[in-house]
Amino acid sequence: MAELVKIAVDAMGGDNAPDEVVKGVIEALGENENIKIYLTGKSSVVNGLLKQYKYDGKRLEVIDATEVIETGEPPVMAIRKKKDSSLIKAMNLVKEGTCDAIVSAGSSGAILVGGQVIVGRIKGVERAPLAPVIPTMKGFSLLIDCGANVDARPAQLLQFAKIGSVYMENVMGIKNPKVGLVNIGVEEEKGNALTKEAYPLLKSCPEINFTGNVEARDIPLGVCDVYVCEAFVGNVILKMYEGVGTALLDRVKDGMMSTVRSKIGAFLVKPALKKTLKGFSTSEYGGAPLLGLNGLVVKTHGSSKANEVKNSILQCVVFKEQNINERIAKAVILND
Amino acid sequence: MAELVKIAVDAMGGDNAPDEVVKGVIEALGENENIKIYLTGKSSVVNGLLKQYKYDGKRLEVIDATEVIETGEPPVMAIRKKKDSSLIKAMNLVKEGTCDAIVSAGSSGAILVGGQVIVGRIKGVERAPLAPVIPTMKGFSLLIDCGANVDARPAQLLQFAKIGSVYMENVMGIKNPKVGLVNIGVEEEKGNALTKEAYPLLKSCPEINFTGNVEARDIPLGVCDVYVCEAFVGNVILKMYEGVGTALLDRVKDGMMSTVRSKIGAFLVKPALKKTLKGFSTSEYGGAPLLGLNGLVVKTHGSSKANEVKNSILQCVVFKEQNINERIAKAVILND
Numbered sequence A, B: 001m002a003e004l005v006k007i008a009v010d011a012m013g014g015d016n017a018p019d020e021v022v023k024g025v026i027e028a029l030g031e032n033e034n035i036k037i038y039l040t041g042k043s044s045v046v047n048g049l050l051k052q053y054k055y056d057g058k059r060l061e062v063i064d065a066t067e068v069i070e071t072g073e074p075p076v077m078a079i080r081k082k083k084d085s086s087l088i089k090a091m092n093l094v095k096e097g098t099c100d101a102i103v104s105a106g107s108s109g110a111i112l113v114g115g116q117v118i119v120g121r122i123k124g125v126e127r128a129p130l131a132p133v134i135p136t137m138k139g140f141s142l143l144i145d146c147g148a149n150v151d152a153r154p155a156q157l158l159q160f161a162k163i164g165s166v167y168m169e170n171v172m173g174i175k176n177p178k179v180g181l182v183n184i185g186v187e188e189e190k191g192n193a194l195t196k197e198a199y200p201l202l203k204s205c206p207e208i209n210f211t212g213n214v215e216a217r218d219i220p221l222g223v224c225d226v227y228v229c230e231a232f233v234g235n236v237i238l239k240m241y242e243g244v245g246t247a248l249l250d251r252v253k254d255g256m257m258s259t260v261r262s263k264i265g266a267f268l269v270k271p272a273l274k275k276t277l278k279g280f281s282t283s284e285y286g287g288a289p290l291l292g293l294n295g296l297v298v299k300t301h302g303s304s305k306a307n308e309v310k311n312s313i314l315q316c317v318v319f320k321e322q323n324i325n326e327r328i329a330k331a332v333i334l335n336d
Helices: A019-031 A043-050 A075-081 A086-095 A108-119 A154-170 A193-203 A231-256 A260-278 A306-321 A324-333 B019-031 B043-050 B075-081 B086-095 B108-119 B154-170 B193-203 B231-256 B260-278 B306-321 B324-333
Strands: A005-010 A035-041 A060-064 A101-104 A133-136 A139-144 A178-183 A209-215 A226-228 A288-290 A296-299 B005-010 B035-041 B060-064 B101-104 B133-136 B139-144 B178-183 B209-215 B226-228 B288-290 B296-299
Touching: A005 A019, A005 A086, A005 A306, A019 A035, A019 A043, A019 A306, A035 A043, A035 A086, A035 A306, A043 A060, A060 A086, A075 A108, A086 A101, A086 A108, A086 A296, A101 A306, A108 A288, A108 A296, A139 A154, A139 A231, A154 A178, A154 A193, A154 A226, A154 A324, A178 A193, A178 A231, A193 A209, A231 A260, A231 B231, A231 B260, A260 B231, A260 B260, A296 A306, B005 B019, B005 B086, B005 B306, B019 B035, B019 B043, B019 B306, B035 B043, B035 B086, B035 B306, B043 B060, B060 B086, B075 B108, B086 B101, B086 B108, B086 B296, B101 B306, B108 B288, B108 B296, B139 B154, B139 B231, B154 B178, B154 B193, B154 B226, B154 B324, B178 B193, B178 B231, B193 B209, B231 B260, B296 B306
Parallel strands: A005 A035, A005 A101, A035 A060, A101 A296, A139 A226, A178 A209, A178 A226, B005 B035, B005 B101, B035 B060, B101 B296, B139 B226, B178 B209, B178 B226
Antiparallel strands: A133 A139, A288 A296, B133 B139, B288 B296
């Protein structure tokens, strides 16, 4: 039997915690025999929820945590003060080596800060980028960095490109992933000070498959597997996905409900439409990993349901089995 | 009779030039009696096209230009070399005071460079921002700056806010327009170095109605009338609108065509859907003005058809009649 992959799960983080988190954990345990979950949270509440499920008790441990970090709390302060919170207890399990990874749907800020401060960066990694998998017309791509550390330097963008390539190749199974630099034009000389300096670094790096600049309009088309950008820009891209999607689907619904004829049409179209649009949802691909840390930190959407929690947990298994952190460590040291 | 508004139109710029440009000019002349058009381009070609239309010959003048600036040409070089191009001849008409405005669907780069170099900035304006009107769920908003001058300074973002407010209030008719700063979080302390410095400048400016930071996800919802951002970010936002829209509508179409049932539904839904989605198209609002120049420069989409050319021309009339440039000059001098 393979060694168990040990994953700390923050039972109390997210809009649907702890119910959906616990449900997701149970589903993950059922799907994969090689994982052990350390569930941190108010033990009375968590144990109460667990009673309704059947599962392999040897592979689930509940770790009591009396506090919860709320979404609105200033992250740095929360990390410092709430030592007995479900998130910090889970992160400490990774720090001390008990767990390989942590999954949380809690406060993004606290996860990003906690990841860097508690779990810590791999030696040689300057910044730990948050890298969600985004849906595209061809399937999916990695958008790296969407984190909270803005104003990156050119050499950091190069690290993001290397780290993202390792992730896409070994976790998501994309051979020789194509790397694009998000820019305002495709020509080499285009861009701001950052992208102009980053371009030659990416171009001359033999470890990545750099294909040049990419305009934002081509991101949803899936022209590259790894989109490299500074975190402010990554944040804008990710949120535009969400915002334009919401606005446009709202228009589509309005249009469908505007006449009697269209209402009948909408009734007929709905099931097929639901199915195809599901593939364009960001929640299908599990959570966003915070890469380059001494252990994997996965941030799932605040609105995660059991299915996304489960996917995020299963993602950690591949990550561990493929020795991603060793590969990242090797990649950032090379050519630096 | 009011004084004629004189508008130079680049007949040769854009994917559908000169046919659709000429058609749009004729339509504009028909809709508004107070405009005179100076159409620059190869006179034999332009005059040939004009033969098929009836129009008021006193309000249309063809200015011969033997050259055309192509989309792929390096802008600075093109502006310097092609003195007899339709774009430069049109810009010179504004520079020398013959025309009040210029409309072109040609090379964005050449229009942006030419606007600053030939037409020139209003005294006190540090940068001329490109400010397209974008569709939102509430109607429309102004996104300022989406131009080619990246890495703006905080004081320049303040100018964009003032200039954008003048435009929205006086050209688009939005009273006391709400101004938002595009950022990665709504809290005042969020952001990169630029937005952190720009925030207090915007907050303490009495001439604008500043409502705080705006996350990209809320842009398509229309929470503000004027979205202020640095040009790299503006470019990403504008192109994400296009990219996500294209990808999502493609998915919707795929879904509708996937089963027999959905195909019937699609047939019934189509007319209503087409109508509502039209309002979410960027081409409905004419071209994007390059603001803060000694004359109005309007860049319409490269793929513009006659309707968009016409709308862009008519937009110039309001601009002139409302003395926008004087208002902009006044706004940037105040509190600077």
